[in-house]
Amino acid sequence: MGGTGTRLLRTAARAQAGGTTVLLVTGCVSAAAQLALPAVLGETVDGLVGGDDFTRWLGVCGALVVVYVVSETYSDYTAGVVQARSALFLRRLATARLVGAGPHAQTARGPGGFAAQLLEGAGAAAMGSNAAVWLVLSLLPALVSLVMLWRTDVWVGLVFSCGLPIVAWCLRSFAADSSRLITRYLEEQSTVSSRLAEALGGARTIAASHTLEREVARVVEPLPRLRRSGDALWRLQARTAARGNVLFPLLHVAVLATAGLALGRGRISAGQLLAVSEYAAMGTGLGMSLLFVNQLARARAGADQLHAYTALAPMAYGGSTLPEPTGAPTAGVGVELKGTAVRRDGRSLLSGIDISVQAGELLALVGRSGSGKSTVAALMGRLLDPDQGEVLLDGVPVRQLTRAALRRCVVFAFERPELVGMDIADTIAAGAPHATLDDVARAAGLARAASFIERMPNGYRTEVESVVLSGGEMQRIGLARAFVRPARLVLLDDATSSLDMATEHEIDRALATDTSGATRVMVAHRASSAARADTVVWLEAGHVRAVGTHSGLWDLPGYRAVFQERAESGAAPGTAPGAAGAGR
Secondary structure, three states, X not given: OOHHHHHHHHHHHHHOHHHHHHHHHHHHHHHHHHHHHHHHHHHHHHHHHHOOOOHHHHHHHHHHHHHHHHHHHHHHHHHHHHHHHHHHHHHHHHHHHHHHOOOOOOOOOOHHHHHHHHHHHHHHHOOHHHHHHHHHHHXXXXXXXXXXXXXXXXXXXXXXXXXXXXXXXXXXXHHHHHHHHHHHHHHHHHHHHHHHHHHHHOHHHHHHHOOHXXXXXXXXXXXXXXXXXXXXXXXXXXXXXXXXXXXXXXXXHHHHHHHHHHHXXXXXXXXXXXXXXXXXXXXXXXXXXXXXXXXXXXXXXXXXXXXXHHOOOOOOOOOXXXXXXXXXXXXXXXXXXXXXXXXXXXXXXXXXXXXXXXXXXXXEEEOOOOOOHHHHHHHHOOOOOOOEEEEEEOOEEHHHEOHHHHHHHEEEEEOOOOOOOOEHHHHHOOOOOOOOHHHHHHHHHHOOOHHHHHOOOOHXXXXXXXXXXXXXXXXXXXXXXXXXXXXXXXEEEOOOOOOOHHHHHHHHHHHHOOOOOOEEEEEOOOHHHHHXXXXXXXXXXXXXXXXXXXXHHOOOHHHHHHHHHHHHOOOOOOOOHHHHOOOO
């Protein structure tokens, strides 16, 4: 087992140091009472057999039982609290690291895999502190029993000592093998969850393309390997239990036989024989130790899986700020990319990108699929940092801005917006906590969403979960969310791709005539949208092919081909500059 999972378990244990300490203390008190009881019982029996006063020892037995019951009860309660808080800590840590690293963070799994790790991986890893404490406490009786048996009779202690290497071998072998099998099991389980989430997200596409059987086969493909890992784990547990069921009773019988000989020769008393029997049972009853070893192995395997997310480095932010957006036009350069390059997995996504957009202008990014349009938009809003070069917002490098300043000045609208919040108004006002219902209604009007929202049962207070929206309606709500508050930079990344031409035309016209002073950048797929932009950047294979106005670029055959290919693929056809009414 690698050290990454162990380090994460240590981090979680430190976060719950108080609860873990209480668990350790109560466990030690419980173990002490359990270990003292055989010796006290022996004294009680000796007093009873010898005719001495044994009531005092009987009272001590009762007190030890009470201490044991109380400490065990409180220990179990504390263990539940520690495990729940550890799971919460790990889930918050993984989520914070993933969110802090940005949406383009390189993770080993998709959304389904992340959800599986939050539920299964974090849940298993949360057992780590408890399992470690309980494993130590379960081994403590064996060590104390060894000391007490040696103290009672040398030969009894020697026989017991000869069996301990066998016990240690069983524990070590089980820990190594179970850790490997559990890791493999969790990996296959995460793969199934990830593929299922992907399939559910594309359910309509699967239905339309009649690929249900193929998708089902893809999702369940890891199940045979998952079953083999599970079967192997159960066989390992059964094999280890069978060894223990044979070896541990044999060791117990050998210790009792040696103690019986010692009693016959007068080296120990009847009470000491009873104590030897109890200590031998404690020392050889290591079934619970195997259980805790299994839990610890599961915790380490879960932590190893979760480490792919907790190890993500969050974006670093500076201490600079920008004045609050006022909604008034500003002068100068709004957003600028200088020599930016982006590489992923050894492949260049962008190279040598230089773009300068004047404050208040509307910029259209045009290019074939995969040319780098969304990557450029992500760089401008710092959803992604370039591997080379610099991005500036109103002349300030975005890396130097505080997180609050950056998110206050930049708004996004995406192709597939997520509807967060209790109702439609909350969804539109997400990111604008001071927005009033009038602000929400104004933004919905700009996004041409007011008409269908007002037809809902409770209007803007309709619960999100109670309505089913089309792709175009969801995009209009996403646009309203971008329009609800003033911003310095508005980024529309395929945010109108599901709209009909008439609605997109109205939104394009609203963007083109916007007087708020915000710099606007949109990924344009229709020629009519590009025609309304002040400037067009034509991207091809991660490079800037040309910069100019739509009318100036329209004379280039390659530029026209971008829109013609999209029309031939089934998208809405492009229009010539004159047809768009812009003439630019």
